[in-house]
Amino acid sequence: MKVLEAQSAVLxxxxxxxxxxQQRERYKKSRHRGPPNYETVVKELSSWLEASPSPMSQKPTPYTLQSIPTLLERLxxxxxSKGEVVMILxxxxxxxxxxxxxxxDMAGRFDETQQEELVTIITEVLGAFEPAEEAPQENGEGDVAMDDAGQAA
Structure with missing residues (x-):
């Protein structure tokens, strides 16, 4: 791949x-060989982006091509700033x-009502994000407090 215009957009x-x-599909359709490690990069990137606790790990994914412009308009x-919006996404x-x-400086820029409105907009456009719950430990083993560790020995 060749970078045509550096820093022309934030994604x-x-x-x-x-x-x-989409680039992978283009390579498959045109039967051109992509960069030598392209499939590895795609696989690793996909697994990283779709791993919990990433918002993209939810199935079905709440992100659509229309959700980004909708969120931008409502915010x-x-x-x-651009950086803040990208981090929200x-x-x-x-x-x-x-x-x-x-x-x-959220507290200085927005009052409590506006802060709640921002969260509501994000939830309405991108959906509620329910982080994965931790699996309960079956045998009672796990983290031990320092006081308990001395008694167990």
């Missing part, structure tokens, strides 16, 4: 994933605390 994880998969009044924050990590 979300979903857009990168879509581009890589426009909040004057978020990539991480899909489910609450104000998670959004606070993404948006710079």
């Amino acid at each position: 979300s994880n979903f857009e990168v994933h879509q581009h890589v998969l 426009r009044p909040y004057d978020l 990539n991480l899909r924050p489910a609450n104000v605390v998670a959004l606070n990590v993404i948006v710079e």
Whole structure:
């Protein structure tokens, strides 16, 4: 691949994933051989993007080609930077605390009502993100507090 214009756009994880998969299909249809390790890169990228706790790990994926422009339009009044919007797309924050990590000086820029509105917009457009629950430990083994470790020995 040849980079035609460096830094012409910022892409979300979903857009990168879509581009890589479309490029793979183009190589298959044209019967041209892609770069030597292209299939490995596609497989590794897909497994990383679709692994939990990534928002793209949900099946069916809530991301669509229409969800990005819809989200951009609905977030426009909040004057978020490009980087903040891309991070929102990539991480899909489910609450104000998670959004606070993404948006710079959120408490200074937005009141509590606006912060809740942002989370609501994200949830409406990208869906609710339910992180995978941890599997319960069957035999009671696992992390031991320091006090308990001394008693067990």
